[in-house]
Amino acid sequence: MIFFSPAKVNLFLRILRRRSDGYHDLASLFQAVDLYDTLHVEFSEEDCLTCNDLQVPLGPSNLIWKAIYLYRQQTGYAFKLHIQLDKKIPMEAGLGGGSSNAATALWAINALHDHSISESELCKWAAEIGSDVPFFFSSGTAYCTGRGEQVNSLLPLKPSSFWIFKPLFGLSTPLVYNSLRADLLPSRDPEAYLQTFIKGHHAYFNDLEPSAFELLPKLKEIRELLRSHGFEDVMMTGSGTAMICFGEKIPSLSKEIFPFQQRVHFANRSPPHWYGNGQKTCFN
Numbered sequence: 001m002i003f004f005s006p007a008k009v010n011l012f013l014r015i016l017r018r019r020s021d022g023y024h025d026l027a028s029l030f031q032a033v034d035l036y037d038t039l040h041v042e043f044s045e046e047d048c049l050t051c052n053d054l055q056v057p058l059g060p061s062n063l064i065w066k067a068i069y070l071y072r073q074q075t076g077y078a079f080k081l082h083i084q085l086d087k088k089i090p091m092e093a094g095l096g097g098g099s100s101n102a103a104t105a106l107w108a109i110n111a112l113h114d115h116s117i118s119e120s121e122l123c124k125w126a127a128e129i130g131s132d133v134p135f136f137f138s139s140g141t142a143y144c145t146g147r148g149e150q151v152n153s154l155l156p157l158k159p160s161s162f163w164i165f166k167p168l169f170g171l172s173t174p175l176v177y178n179s180l181r182a183d184l185l186p187s188r189d190p191e192a193y194l195q196t197f198i199k200g201h202h203a204y205f206n207d208l209e210p211s212a213f214e215l216l217p218k219l220k221e222i223r224e225l226l227r228s229h230g231f232e233d234v235m236m237t238g239s240g241t242a243m244i245c246f247g248e249k250i251p252s253l254s255k256e257i258f259p260f261q262q263r264v265h266f267a268n269r270s271p272p273h274w275y276g277n278g279q280k281t282c283f284n
């Protein structure tokens with residue numbers, strides 16, 4: 001069976017404080033978008049993960065394995081899987097590709113087992129895999145708090161399309177968080193920003209930008225370059241390095257600077273269905 005694994009963006013991302021466990025408390029409006037990896041999942045004689053992209057690690061560090069091991073451990077079911085991952089979401093981009101793949105794998109494995117585990121239970125398990133994994137069990141639009149794992153599903157926002165540009169270089173999430181000075185950030189009220197979006201307006205910001213720009217000053221230049229091309233709003237998503245750009249693209253942006261450039265739309269799901277691409281929706 002084929003399952004769609006969407007990317008996410010953070011329409012705003014407020015970092016509240018560093019915690020004693022090393023994580024950060026945050027408050028963020030997450031939105032899934034119609035940029036999809038796909039997972040072909042079937043029972044098999046041996047466990048096997050393959051991918052069209054040679055850069056993708058296929059060993060135990062791949063979160064898909066964590067999803068498989070966790071599902072086995074929690075249920076006691078014995079099964080082997082062949083998963084073929086077709087990668088479209090760039091890595092080290094802040095687009096949640098790895099987290100989405102893990103969430104989709106959990107959902108897919110459960111679909112192969114006649115949905116024997118409830119979605120709310122899967123969502124709890126997802127938090128053990130990574131902070132961003134539970135979001136994908138939402139409607140596709142969610143206000144996330146805690147370290148990101150506390151998910152409040154929202155009604156879909158007004159449909160919107162925008163551009164994603166990613167430079168060649170990426171950034172590691174722990175590195176960006178570790179160099180963050182949470183005490184120096186402006187004290188914006190995330191609840192007020194949430195209400196702004198719910199009312200159909202927008203007010204984008206990302207508290208991870210200062211530390212990402214300190215680590216990679218070139219990234220700030222890239223944001224300015226995109227702004228100079230006439231986009232109304234340009235902001236890094238998640239821990240970077242992808243930039244989300246609202247407004248029309250001037251069609252002359254170099255593929256050398258931005259090997260990844262794609263127009264995307266907000267994507268939502270209607271539980272109990274998983275995400276689809278509109279043409280080839282996967283229902284189980």
Ligand code: C5P
Pocket residue numbers: 022023024025026129130131132146147148173174175177178
């Ligand atoms: O939860 P996840 O494994 O995806 O997090 C990766 C790393 O990102 C963590 O080890 C931590 O360094 C950082 N992080 C954080 N605060 C969060 C989420 C992630 O500091 N809310």
